Amino acid sequence: MSLYQFPRWTDALRPLLGLTALGAPVYLVLLFYYGASPKTLAVGYEPTQPVPFSHAVHAGELGIDCRYCHNTVDKAAHAAIPPIATCLNCHGDGEIGKGRIHLDSEALEPLREAARGGEPLEWVRVHDLADYAYFNHAAHVNKGVSCVECHGRVDQMEVVRQVEPLSMGWCLDCHRDPAPRLRPVEEITNLGWVPEGGRSREEVGRELMEKYNVHPKQDCSTCHR
Amino acid sequence: MHTPEVVREPILATDTAARVSRVGLSVGVLGLLLALALGVSEGDGMRHFFWAYLVAFAYVFTLTLGGMFFVLIQHISGAKWSVTVRRLGEFAMNTVPLLIVMALPFLYPLFTHTGVDEYGGLLWPWIHPHGEHAELVNHKSPFLNTPFFIGRMVFYFAVWMVISRFFMKRSLAQDTDRDPSYPHTVKMRKISAPSIIAFALTLSFAAFDWLMSTDPVWFSTIFGVYIFAGCVLAIHSWIVLCSVFLQKRGYLKDMVNAEHYHDLGKFMLAFTIFWAYIAFSQFMLIWYANIPEETGWFQHRITPAWKGWSYALILTNFAVPFFGILSRHVKRNKTALAFWAAYILIVHFIDLYWIVMPSMDAHHNPFGFMDVCLVVGLFGFFVWAFARQATKNSVLAYGDPKLQDCVAHVNY
Amino acid sequence: MANAEISSAELDNIIDPPALVQGKGDLATITETVSRVAEHKPPKAWYIGFTLALGILGMLGLAIVYLISTGVGVWGNNQPVAWGWPIVNFVFWVGIGHAGTLISAVLYLFRQGWRTGINRFSEAMTIFAVICAGLFPAIHVGRIWVIYWVFPVPNQMAMWPQFRSPLLWDVFAVSTYFTVSLLFWYMGLVPDLATLRDRSKTKIRRLMYGIFALGWTGANRQWHRYERAYLLLAALATPLVLSVHSVVSFDFATSQLPGWHTTIFPPYFVAGAIFSGFAMVVTLAVPARALFGLRDLITLRHLELMNKVIMATGMLVGYAYAMEFFMAWYSGNKYEGFTFVNRAFGPYAWAYWIMVSCNVISPQIFWFKKARRSIPIMFVVSIFVNIGMWFERFVITVTSLNRDFLPSSWNYFSPTIIDWATLIGSFGLFFTLFLLFCRYLPQVAIAEVKGQTPHAHGHSAH
Amino acid sequence: MSDSKKQFGVLAEYETVDEILSAAAKVRDAGYTKWDCYTPMPVHGLDDAMGVKQTRLPWFTLCAGLTGASLGLLMQWWMNAVDYPFLTSGKPQWSLPANIPVIFELTILFSALTTFFTMWIMNNLPRWFSPLARVERFARATDDRFFIAIETADPIFNAASAESLLKETGAHAIEAVEDPDESAAPPTWFRHALMIAGTGLIIPLMIIAYARFSTQDQPRIHLVPDMDFQEKYKAQNPSPLFEDGRAARPQLAGTFAMEDDHLVLEDPGYYTGKVDGEYLTEIPMPVTRELLERGRERFMINCAACHGYDGSGNGTVHKRALSLQTAGWIPPSNLHQAYIAAQPKGQQFESISDGIRNMPGYKAAITTEDRWAIVAYLEALQGIEEAGAQQLWGAAPAVEDAGPVDSDPLVAKGRELYTSKTCIACHSLDGTKLVSGSFLGLAGSERKFTDGTTAIADEAYLNESITNPNAKIVEGYTPGLMVIPPITDEEREALVAFIMSLKQ
Known part of the structure; x- marks a missing residue:
């Protein structure tokens, strides 16, 4: 008989079919879940900045407080990237600013150039929330949420890198259970802070929640407004 | 498998039926008298009596109208499976005159002023609008007024009389008629279509008039369908009970078999689900929208006095019978099915009682011996009227052209 | 046999129209009649129809691309009629999608043998109609690429769907309905695909039909489970079909809007869905049976019975219209009352009366047997019903919304050209799929029709 | 017996339902177990004739339905009342009535899927290969003929007796069915294709793993980009409005x-x-x-x-x-x-x-x-x-203490300038070394310069140092460190006088 017949080995396809039927959805879901996760996509973003500013030196070694440069962080929603003038406090050349440290540094040339009215410095934003998400730095910082909770140990980073996913689920983790992420507001920029006397952060956080009246909201309109 | 050849002879259960009808009549008289005595002694001016009477009346009414639907739907669909049990439905349908007689006591609360001051009337509160809702009830007075109400009642009864007489007569005539063109069957099939329209409208409005207007403020467009679901559920259960009883007594032996019980059981299951579907739809929509003018009705039914009854309803009228008759084996076992049929007939009363009584008193569940006396009594009268027909007529529509098909019919 | 006894077939002749399968009606003929269509080049009309449908489908594609690239502002939806055209179309198509499962499942449970002639056909119609229906809410969200948010999948937003929303019930109801309908349809197809496989003359046909026939041989031990599964699916699909349109009705009825909030909506929508679905089956069956030579399998009796169902469900719908009107007055709610007066005599009175005349009045002609059996009349009425049922959804949606509680917001809804292109385009999608089905798959359930012939029943008593 | 190895069974053909019904009953009575009837449609009564037991399929359906219902309930309770409690439209967080529709749909979905798949699994389908399909006449099993096949796998199978039994049942044709001698192993090309596909499946996973554990210079991929970037100004974002691209305008001089x-x-x-x-x-x-x-x-x-x-x-x-x-x-x-x-x-x-x-x-x-x-x-x-x-x-x-009161007005002015011209920042008056050397005892001391020369710090030296500090660098000091504020000659004179007054 000349007509096509299914050969015997097609029987071997049956377990394969079952495996595919069960495995394919699992595979696709996992692929999407891990592939599209901000932990995969966003964490580890480490752009090259126009000036190789080292947080490790300034915030870490020199111990300059975060707020020296990001001086709006406790007053406004936005934590300002400092104006060039702030840099020039130390890195001027007498004419454009008073400080003289690294007067001859090549790397700082773009800075001086910008200060003289040339091309502005375009710092690359590392932690960039979607535009539909509203985040208020002051509201967090003044209630005892340290910089480190979202930005990691910036004082140890030569180049700033995103270490947290900044996804909605991640935000909610803290909004649902803020206690272990709180510290006394005095210690807000002390990125290496640990509670005294061997107390747990949870324990300290509970007290601070009470003290600062911390009741994070979970409504849509908290962040999407 | 063996299919018996049908013998086209009347099956007369005269003696049995006569005995049953006598029992029914005595139960009816006894129950009614007992209830009356209790009602008089209760001291609320017979208010409880009349409300409970309405529940019992509704019980019989749903059986009668259920029978009517059963007959009509078999004709309109040309069903074959149901031929051997259709006569039982016809008997039930043909108790309309009893219904008319039973409706007469309603004239008393309609015309009397007894208890008006205290309770706002003996029965339907719209007869004497009172309290905070008087204005809204007055708005409805073009519809809810005594003369029009009685007029509608007469109209419903007239329509039902015409339908039931027609189908009963034709069906009996078909038994003896040997015309091979089956003119009666053809005629019944033709008339069933308009009849069912009349049936749907009259049943809906009768449900609105008698049951929904017990709370004259409340309204629900689905209410007619809700009562309809109860009717259908009740009649299928009743037919199962009757045929099992008749078979126990030696009648219909070869005529009704596991296949027919299976089908009846399927309808019991289907309408248990349908009832739940309608009840849920009504509840859910009112619960969800949460509009005060509608929620009042359910509010009255979740008071401490009625809460248990309401929750029980979900179990007794849906969950329990659903799992009870889900299995094919139960549906094909007539003893088991008869149990569930009896069960459904009992819980059907719970449903009706729940519909009516909280409107009388939302904060007190008056259920007691009198309620049982009344429903058993009126049901006794129904059995009497039902069985009396069997004393004269064959319990099998033996002349039906589809009889052979019916007996041979097999479920898959 | 008693002398007054007559055979079942003869009886049908007296109290019922002729048998379901006409012509020679033996097994081989049934196989041949149905398979022939899938095995030979289709008639010219098919090519014309397919080209046309593809063209309209293209228009739909353009409309959707334009919609998504621009935003839902291209539609006429706006305050106060923010729920306009798309939901009308959605409910319209979902409604049509009810007849298939109803014919397959409910009539199966009721042992209505006549379903076999048309069930395959209407199941396919169901699936395609549900696809069309699903399209509208999907494109209505505006950002179709995040449509997966409606499913309860864990996500980086740590959010779950809002299960108290009727729109989410819709997601579950419609997707369940689609899945179950597809399973039901495919399951019915398997033995017929095996038939086509065994008849095929080319390798590619044998391979394709063979793969999807799953190696079906017609072994009785398999038939046994197959039939039980079929029965179970039918028993499951029956409450499902009720639930789907009930849930669709909840979209409206759970609200507090006069004209939407009424308890009869669930059964009323279901009746309307069956009504429109049957009308669509008739609309499709009339040309199809002529075009593909299926007159012997989809007989006049099938059509007549469907017309009866159309008449019955039409009256159920009429019952609901009447109840709504009565209750609008009886409720004593002024807003409710106004809404209904506004429906009948307000700016959309034209739509209301189109609806009433198409849905309630036009099927009344089926009281006459002649009309029930007249191809032209039933075709026209079925189209009327399709139109009327579309307008029913339009009336419910638009007339209730266009009179806001705030009179200053009152507005008149007018569809835009994109609205029209989407609606008409959805017919392109529907007919493209349907014509492909007609071309390549058995349009009539071969095995099931065979089961209804006298050849399928043993006569010997044993 | 060597034949029976390759034989699948015996096939008999019948033309009507009645024939197959009676034949099936006979085969059943003969005690065969591995056999089946093949019909183009379900034949009612054949189950009885074959002695097929009722399938357990409904139990699977029931269990699946109950699973679906409980899962639906649990899911909605957990998602809406536990994991993300959320208030909406005044409904309780766990609103059972509102959960019924989804519970119902899931009940049906689970039941239907289970019924469907269990049925195929119980039927041992899909199974594309079949020895019966090789028999030409068997193609009519899906058309208009009825068949019985008794398989050699049956414990009581005997080719001769099976054939004679089938002959007795009135079969129209009887035929031995061969079991094709084919390899059950998939061909090489298929195995290779499978391997390639399997490898292909790993690649996306590896890409994901790499993206997870490495840093990137480029911003994240926005799967849904539309509203992540809105056309609105946020603080310190660039603006296309101005030539220099700054949204924040620098102040004009003197403003x-x-x-x-x-x-x-x-x-x-x-x-x-x-x-x-x-x-x-x-x-x-x-x-x-x-x-x-x-x-x-x-x-x-x-x-x-x-x-x-x-x-x-x-x-x-x-x-x-x-x-x-x-x-x-x-x-x-x-x-x-x-x-x-x-x-x-x-x-x-x-x-x-x-x-x-x-x-x-x-x-x-x-x-x-x-x-x-x-x-x-x-x-x-x-x-x-x-x-x-x-x-x-x-x-x-x-x-520094207040210091002595200077009698010379020039020295007094120098002392004042010492403070106001910021000398004080680096030079102490008490001999302490601050940034630079103290003024105390500077005058008249010997300075050693980096070029090896020396000089006595006299007025000329001081004048030169103030005017041009880098002219001579004292050993141990950094050139270019000293900054001279604007200073007049008189002021310089006063400063020098002041420093000279600190001579020791």
């Missing part, structure tokens, strides 16, 4: 904010520290504990990096600048110096606001109130010094 102007006029003391050219002597607000705390905090943020946490002028930045040997670096002042402590508050405020010497103004970075807070804190800090800062801060910085 100052209207608001400040206005406020300065309203309350010049508070905003400038001066009223009519006279410094305020007191802080223009009540000095509270809060203000001091605030001042301390602001001091630590803005001042401590240079001036040190203790205000001693020994901050980390200063140390860093020294270690980098920064030319022209003027060390931050020791804030404990008496002359600073003695300054009027308004002057301190002005220094913070507008800067002094090499210190830039902090007007833009610190609010007015905070600047006053720092001034207030400074006083406290200086007070601590007096109270014994040595214990608190360790090594005590040198503090």
